[in-house]
Amino acid sequence: MVGRLANSGKVRSALIKCLIFVAVLGISVCGVCVKQAQAYTQYYSFEIEGAPTLGRAVFYGINQTHGYMEVLPYTSHQDTYRCSINVLLPDDGCTWRIIGSVSIHYKAHNYATGVWEYRESTRHFDDTVTTPGTFTGYSPKTATDAANNAYTAASRAKTSADTAAINATNAYNAANNAYTAANDARSYTWDSSESKSAATLAKEARDKANDALAAVNNIQTILSENFSAITSLKLQGLNGATVTRNNSFSIIATSKQGVTYTAICNGPSNPVISISDNIITLNNISIPGAYTVTVTAVSGSASLQESITFFKI
DSSP, rough: HHHHHTTTHHHHHHHHHHHHHHHHHHHHHHHHOOOEEEEEEEEEEOOOOSSOOOEEEEEEEETTTTTEEEEEEEEEEOSSSEEEEEEEOOOOSSEEEEEEEEEEEEEEEEEETTTTEEEEEEEEEEEEEEEEEOOOOOOOOHHHHHHHHHHHHHHHHHHHHHHHHHHHHHHHHHHHHHHHHHHHHHHHHHETTTTTEEHHHHHHHHHHHHHHHHHHHHHHHHHHHHHHHHOOOOEEGGGOOOOESOOOOEHHHHHHHEEEEEEEEEEESSEEEEEEEEEEEEEEEOOOOOEEEEEEEEEEEEEEEEEHHHHHH
16 A cells, blocks of 8 residues: 555656647637638618718627637718628638727708708717628637637646645555554564554554554545536526627526536726626726636635636727
């Protein structure tokens, strides 16, 4: 038993090398992605009296299939009463959410003063379309998820292996102490230097052997807790949301019962994070852009992490 425990460091080293290789392989796959050219047109047309003129416009495309966002190009045209906008997006067979707005300048008659006035209004767009084409390349969302899962698994395995190595060393030392005490008990009927009988030395040897057994059982318990306690963690925006125009955003976390959650956020600003049960709420989101929230579920000595990205426009 002592020999097997002494070799646990080699097993731990081999396990860590294998898992780190898997993590690096997953991260390398994440970097490969083919972006397709815009070849699908979403057409908008509306009428406004007063010789309208289109002003500044912006359109965002959120690829809900693969989890990324880009600014979409567009063309526009207006005549006396009608305005037309063609928004261009990739014909990749993916589901896209189109969010945009355009400012409109026009003339209107003020019946109270009898004067023609120049006015400005804004028209907003929010549509979801699935393009008929076929996606080519690698999904950045799928590759990123695989790399993150591999990295998380490798980190958890390293932590558990380090703990197991410490306990294995303790068990090895306890077993050696038990062996030494047993030899002492066998060699002496009375130890004048210790003033102990053979029966007393034998009892001490038994106690040290029990300590060694307890250390081995502790290793098994720690490995069981760290590898099987939490098996899944799912994150999604409240009501499936991925974009917010407000200064707040809520995330629903789903995992096993009894876990607690912590969260951190990376983005253009630093939102205030509050957590109630499995609902993570971010407030004071002041700057538009992409925000990535990393949530950690903790149960005893085990933990699991997942990330979600949303957009403030």
